[in-house]
Amino acid sequence: xxxxxxxxxxxxxxxxxxxxxxxxxxxxxxxxxxxxxxxxxxxxxxxxxxxxxxxxxxxxxxxxxxxxxxxxxxxxxxxxxxxxxxxxxxxxxxxxxxxxxxxxxxxxxxxxxxxxxxxxxxxxxxxxxxxxxxxxxxxxxxxxxxxxxxxxxxxxxxxxxx
Amino acid sequence: xxxxxxxxxxxxxxxxxxxxxxxxxxxxxxxxxxxxxxxxxxxxxxxxxxxxxxxxxxxxxxxxxxxxxxxxxxxxxxxxxxxxxxxxxxxxxxxxxxxxxxxxxxxxxxxxxxxxxxxxxxxxxxxxxxxxxxxxxxxxxxxxxxxxxxxxxxxxxxxxxxxxxxxxxxxxxxxxxxxxxxxxxxxxxxxxxxxxxxxxxxxxxxxxxxxxxxxxxxxxxxxxxxxxxxxxxxxxxxxxxxxxxxxxxxxxxxxxxxxxxxxxxxxxxxxxxxxxxxxxxxxxxxxxxxxxxxxxxxxxxxxxxxxxxxxxxxxxxxxxxxxxxxxxxxxxxxxxxxxxxxxxxxxxxxxxxxxxxxxxxxxxxxxxxxxxxxxxxxxxxxxxxxxxxxxxxxxxxxxxxxxxxxxxxxxxxxxxxxxxxxxxxxxxxxxxxxxxxxxxxxxxxxxxxxxxxxxxxxxxxxxxxxxxxxxxxxxxxxxxxxxxxxxxxxxxxxxxxxxxxxxxxxxxxxxxxxxxxxxxxxxxxxxxxxxxxxxxxxxxxxxxxxxxxxxxxxxxxxxxxxxxxxxxxxxxxxxxxxxxxxxxxxxxxxxxxxxxxxxxxxxxx
Numbered sequence: 001x002x003x004x005x006x007x008x009x010x011x012x013x014x015x016x017x018x019x020x021x022x023x024x025x026x027x028x029x030x031x032x033x034x035x036x037x038x039x040x041x042x043x044x045x046x047x048x049x050x051x052x053x054x055x056x057x058x059x060x061x062x063x064x065x066x067x068x069x070x071x072x073x074x075x076x077x078x079x080x081x082x083x084x085x086x087x088x089x090x091x092x093x094x095x096x097x098x099x100x101x102x103x104x105x106x107x108x109x110x111x112x113x114x115x116x117x118x119x120x121x122x123x124x125x126x127x128x129x130x131x132x133x134x135x136x137x138x139x140x141x142x143x144x145x146x147x148x149x150x151x152x153x154x155x156x157x158x159x160x161x162x
Numbered sequence: 163x164x165x166x167x168x169x170x171x172x173x174x175x176x177x178x179x180x181x182x183x184x185x186x187x188x189x190x191x192x193x194x195x196x197x198x199x200x201x202x203x204x205x206x207x208x209x210x211x212x213x214x215x216x217x218x219x220x221x222x223x224x225x226x227x228x229x230x231x232x233x234x235x236x237x238x239x240x241x242x243x244x245x246x247x248x249x250x251x252x253x254x255x256x257x258x259x260x261x262x263x264x265x266x267x268x269x270x271x272x273x274x275x276x277x278x279x280x281x282x283x284x285x286x287x288x289x290x291x292x293x294x295x296x297x298x299x300x301x302x303x304x305x306x307x308x309x310x311x312x313x314x315x316x317x318x319x320x321x322x323x324x325x326x327x328x329x330x331x332x333x334x335x336x337x338x339x340x341x342x343x344x345x346x347x348x349x350x351x352x353x354x355x356x357x358x359x360x361x362x363x364x365x366x367x368x369x370x371x372x373x374x375x376x377x378x379x380x381x382x383x384x385x386x387x388x389x390x391x392x393x394x395x396x397x398x399x400x401x402x403x404x405x406x407x408x409x410x411x412x413x414x415x416x417x418x419x420x421x422x423x424x425x426x427x428x429x430x431x432x433x434x435x436x437x438x439x440x441x442x443x444x445x446x447x448x449x450x451x452x453x454x455x456x457x458x459x460x461x462x463x464x465x466x467x468x469x470x471x472x473x474x475x476x477x478x479x480x481x482x483x484x485x486x487x488x489x490x491x492x493x494x495x496x497x498x499x500x501x502x503x504x505x506x507x508x509x510x511x512x513x514x515x516x517x518x519x520x521x522x523x524x525x526x527x528x529x530x531x532x533x534x535x536x537x538x539x540x541x542x543x544x545x546x547x548x549x550x551x552x553x554x555x556x557x558x559x560x561x562x563x564x565x566x567x568x569x570x571x572x573x574x575x576x577x578x579x580x581x582x583x584x585x586x587x588x589x590x591x592x593x594x595x596x597x598x599x600x601x602x603x604x605x606x607x608x609x610x611x612x613x614x615x616x617x618x619x620x621x622x623x624x625x626x627x628x629x630x631x632x633x634x635x636x637x638x639x640x641x642x643x644x645x646x647x648x649x650x651x652x653x654x655x656x657x658x659x660x661x662x663x664x665x666x667x668x669x670x671x672x673x674x675x676x677x678x679x680x681x682x683x684x685x686x687x688x689x690x691x692x693x694x695x696x697x698x699x700x701x702x703x704x705x706x707x708x709x710x711x712x713x714x715x716x717x718x719x720x721x722x723x724x725x726x727x728x729x730x731x732x733x734x735x736x737x738x739x740x741x742x743x744x745x746x747x748x749x750x751x752x753x754x755x756x757x758x759x760x761x762x763x764x765x766x767x
Contacts, residue, residue, distance in 0.1 A: 031438070089362040132179050
């Protein structure tokens with residue numbers, strides 16, 4: 001099931017506002033895409049079209065840039081984003097096992113979102129918290145020295161709360 | 163007013179992950195409750211470096227170092243230490259080697275062999291307050307440069323210092339500045355490369371979060387030297403705290419007119435803006451980074467022309483990384499000769515390393531060039547945990563290679579590490595022990611480069627993919643005799659023919675492990691076994707006679723595959739075993755090994 005994103009008037013106004021400000025600076029595209037990703041949670045084709053028109057670029061170019069960078073997504077993400085660090089320091093301390101445990105618990109592969117839209121599972125490269133390896137983050141909160149048990153417990157807690 | 167006591171709380175990424183923000187709030191609450199706000203002041207600093215001990219609290223004046231401090235410990239520190247004047251013994255740092263307890267920050271073994279130049283202010287000042295940076299001679303170098311020196315003299319000083327680029331390449335910084343200065347154009351740019359992408363490295367993050375002004379000051383000095391009036395910091399979006407602090411630092415510097423028009427009344431104007439990376443490792447390559455700022459896909463361009471001639475929007479551009487810039491103000495404050503007196507002749511100064519993996523003291527260390535790997539790993543790092551033996555040191559991340567125990571006494575500098583088949587890289591230093599499989603490590607790095615290859619040139623796009631296919635096959639137990647030769651041939655071809663640094667160095671992890679750990683590759687290919695017990699299809703765990711019958715493995719096996727009584731040798735049922743390796747890593751006497759399966763499904767011990 002793919003999640004629907006909401007393109008509200010309010011969010012659109014926000015996007016137009018940032019584009020207006022960005023147009024005054026050299027190189028307006030990247031800051032605009034960052035803003036769009038933040039406002040909508042993803043940058044689907046309708047949004048790409050708006051940006052293309054406003055910044056006077058082809059849709060092909062906008063699409064090319066959006067798909068090049070790992071931080072921009074075309075599909076909406078789940079309510080809770082779980083990122084398991086696969087940086088070297090975490091990897092040699094067993095973070096692959098943590099990622100597998102999440103995949104097993106959520107029944108999805110890395111990069112996918114659960115059918116209920118509650119979780120997106122991601123594998124990320126170094127987040128610079130190597131002293132706590134292995135680490136995973138849930139919505140930017142870092143959980144260090146993690147184990148298969150703490151991973152599964154974290155999921156259960158979120159499920160319980162929602 | 164001056165407070166009697168300063169409580170420094172580490173706000174670095176690792177300590178923050180361990181809850182130092184909550185700690186800071188608790189300290190403030192308790193101080194307020196007890197009416198001690200006039201006597202004791204809390205400061206949230208940048209990274210102290212000793213991440214393994216986090217969250218860290220240091221109490222001045224006596225620089226007492228507390229480790230693993232939790233919210234519940236705050237009350238004790240305030241009542242015992244702040245009010246009572248007695249050190250809280252149980253929270254003192256316990257040395258990893260001799261288990262002694264030390265209380266004085268600067269006397270800890272971890273810091274004894276370090277020399278902090280780039281990290282000079284990390285852990286000492288509040289990075290949110292420009293005045294604290296100024297109090298530590300901040301912006302004094304810029305003032306000196308703008309009022310007493312010509313751009314030519316600035317470049318001459320940089321050249322005399324011998325500073326080499328800390329981002330990995332080791333190119334002389336002064337020379338780079340000179341190239342950009344000599345390009346004739348009314349518009350030039352200074353870029354700070356803060357797209358720290360090497361997985362396992364977080365030096366730049368520590369500088370950006372702990373001492374952002376040092377980077378701004380250096381960029382302005384560079385701008386004056388090359389004739390640029392605009393700077394950009396290209397920082398990865400994965401570091402939100404760094405982004406926030408940089409923006410705050412820029413705002414504060416503008417307010418005090420240390421950035422903007424006519425700085426120090428010198429007639430020189432310079433401003434800095436932030437640009438965010440978006441999760442592409444290749445953007446650490448300077449031409450790809452420039453393409454990204456311009457709003458293109460972050461793909462590298464052919465060099466020449468070098469950015470110093472034609473860079474951002476076609477104008478001459480100088481790109482240096484964060485740590486390089488962080489060294490610059492000190493060179494002007496203390497002189498090029500002083501800088502040269504630190505480190506080795508060909509690599510003056512220090513280098514910051516992110517020490518990680520199988521090491522006691524994970525964290526950030528800054529050592530003079532010429533320090534040996536052994537000193538870093540054993541004296542500063544505290545050695546390998548769990549009585550394991552070191553197997554390899556990986557430096558340079560996906561572009562670097564593995565160094566074996568035999569080479570640990572090599573003095574670290576740019577040229578020595580390259581001669582060992584690795585490289586300095588940005589400063590990731592990952593320690594691996596016997597439980598790490600070197601074939602799997604090579605596969606891990608290649609998986610990374612395949613993922614991050616931008617796809618522009620064929621050798622990198624296709625070649626690394628083919629190498630990864632072969633490595634995957636070997637790890638699955640389907641490798642054949644030809645594979646190792648093909649790997650080597652492909653590796654050399656990719657190195658020779660790729661467009662940018664990413665492709666040219668991508669085969670290094672494979673080549674260096676093939677060179678130093680060929681036997682391990684052969685075990686995978688011919689004996690169909692992973693001796694480290696990592697590649698699950700090639701792992702058959704057995705308990706050897708070294709077993710002391712402590713039952714630890716049996717208790718930690720998630721599937722109950724291990725039987726044995728106390729003080730009796732244990733036995734692993736391979737039909738139940740899921741090859742997770744929990745037993746092997748927990749065994750106190752290293753009695754669990756992975757052996758080849760013999761005919762008939764038996765494993766010989």
